[in-house]
Amino acid sequence: MSQSIAVIKGDGIGPEIMDATLRVLDALDCGLQYDFVDAGLGALEEHGTLIPGSSLETIEKHGLALKGPLTTPIGKGFSSINVQLRRHFDLYANVRPAISFPGTRSRYDNIDMITVRENTEGAYLSDGQVMEDDGNTGLSQIKVTRHGSERIVRYAFELARRNGRKKVTALHKANIIKTASGLFLDVAREVARDYPEIEFREMIIDNACMQLVMDPHQFDVVVTTNLFGDITSDLCAGLVGGLGLAPGANIGDKAAIFEAVHGSAPDIAGKQMANPCALLLGAAQLLDHLGMNTKGTAIREGIRDVLENRRDMVTADMGGEGTTSSFAEALVESARARI
Numbered sequence: 001m002s003q004s005i006a007v008i009k010g011d012g013i014g015p016e017i018m019d020a021t022l023r024v025l026d027a028l029d030c031g032l033q034y035d036f037v038d039a040g041l042g043a044l045e046e047h048g049t050l051i052p053g054s055s056l057e058t059i060e061k062h063g064l065a066l067k068g069p070l071t072t073p074i075g076k077g078f079s080s081i082n083v084q085l086r087r088h089f090d091l092y093a094n095v096r097p098a099i100s101f102p103g104t105r106s107r108y109d110n111i112d113m114i115t116v117r118e119n120t121e122g123a124y125l126s127d128g129q130v131m132e133d134d135g136n137t138g139l140s141q142i143k144v145t146r147h148g149s150e151r152i153v154r155y156a157f158e159l160a161r162r163n164g165r166k167k168v169t170a171l172h173k174a175n176i177i178k179t180a181s182g183l184f185l186d187v188a189r190e191v192a193r194d195y196p197e198i199e200f201r202e203m204i205i206d207n208a209c210m211q212l213v214m215d216p217h218q219f220d221v222v223v224t225t226n227l228f229g230d231i232t233s234d235l236c237a238g239l240v241g242g243l244g245l246a247p248g249a250n251i252g253d254k255a256a257i258f259e260a261v262h263g264s265a266p267d268i269a270g271k272q273m274a275n276p277c278a279l280l281l282g283a284a285q286l287l288d289h290l291g292m293n294t295k296g297t298a299i300r301e302g303i304r305d306v307l308e309n310r311r312d313m314v315t316a317d318m319g320g321e322g323t324t325s326s327f328a329e330a331l332v333e334s335a336r337a338r339i
């Protein structure tokens with residue numbers, strides 16, 4: 001069966017890591033057809049906008065996109081394309097796995113957890129941000145809804161159930177932010193009752209940050225509101241060695257976009273120095289999403305194998321001597337042997 005996906009190559013190192021990623025997907029015979037769409041600096045030059053309407057239509061048509069990092073030009077008038085995509089497609093679930101890999105500079109081994117962050121409301125509203133006329137007081141609003149809380153918590157439990165995970169922890173600050181965070185916690189408790197086979201825990205966000213640093217193995221799936229999720233998912237990336245290995249999926253009911261969490265790294269663009277792991281792990285999430293879990297796992301296990309046993313093929317940021325394409329070459333060999 002063939003499935004079409006929209007592909008945004010991205011800016012800076014985007015085209016190099018996307019080429020490496022598509023090479024691996026092709027070698028695994030995933031049956032994917034790529035519909036390349038414009039976005040980012042190239043689109044700005046050609047169409048005068050960072051994300052043309054035709055690109056949004058293509059993503060909408062396929063409902064799936066693999067996205068390289070995009071440069072947001074500095075200066076007024078440019079809002080982040082990632083934020084635009086989230087709003088346009090109502091991509092309410094930001095799913096960020098944090099997995100330990102060998103050969104990384106990290107504090108712990110054997111971390112395998114997923115942060116599920118609510119992506120559309122909470123403290124990240126465009127409305128309700130006010131600076132008073134004297135410039136001395138800034139006001140922001142936090143908005144949490146029953147609908148938004150229920151769909152994100154349910155998403156986290158369904159993800160846990162599908163993947164045989166044992167525990168979901170809701171992170172909150174209901175003791176102080178009694179309305180918004182209190183509602184999120186109430187809804188999390190209600191939804192948890194529908195999943196008796198999965199352990200439900202709740203933890204105040206500040207304690208959770210300390211627990212994550214001191215004893216991360218107690219966490220499995222974590223679910224939380226927008227701001228807390230933004231911070232804790234980067235904290236978790238730090239626990240496994242940084243953003244070079246951090247993928248992310250932005251998922252809604254009508255579309256899902258898979259990406260690397262890092263940016264376009266203009267300082268190393270075009271030099272074959274970029275580590276393609278994060279985008280490859282995003283592609284593995286896409287395969288899981290399509291039900292091709294064996295192939296998604298082959299990519300993850302293959303990355304583990306290459307990082308451990310093929311140091312000559314690994315990029316310099318991981319301590320190796322290889323290039324973006326030598327990493328892909330080694331991964332093709334390793335991942336193919338696993339399916």
Ligand SMILES: NC(=O)c1ccc[n+]([C@@H]2O[C@H](COP(=O)([O-])OP(=O)(O)OC[C@H]3O[C@@H](n4cnc5c(N)ncnc54)[C@H](O)[C@@H]3O)[C@@H](O)[C@H]2O)c1
Binds near residue numbers: 070261264268276278
């Ligand atoms: N998801 C996205 O599209 C996204 C995310 C963050 C930043 N950005 C954009 O990226 C541009 C650059 O941002 P930045 O410099 O703050 O962050 P960055 O993540 O691009 O780079 C930070 C540092 O990490 C290194 N790095 C990043 N990815 C790497 C990889 N795969 N392999 C090896 N080294 C890597 C870079 O060389 C740089 O030294 C900005 O225009 C920003 O808006 C895009």
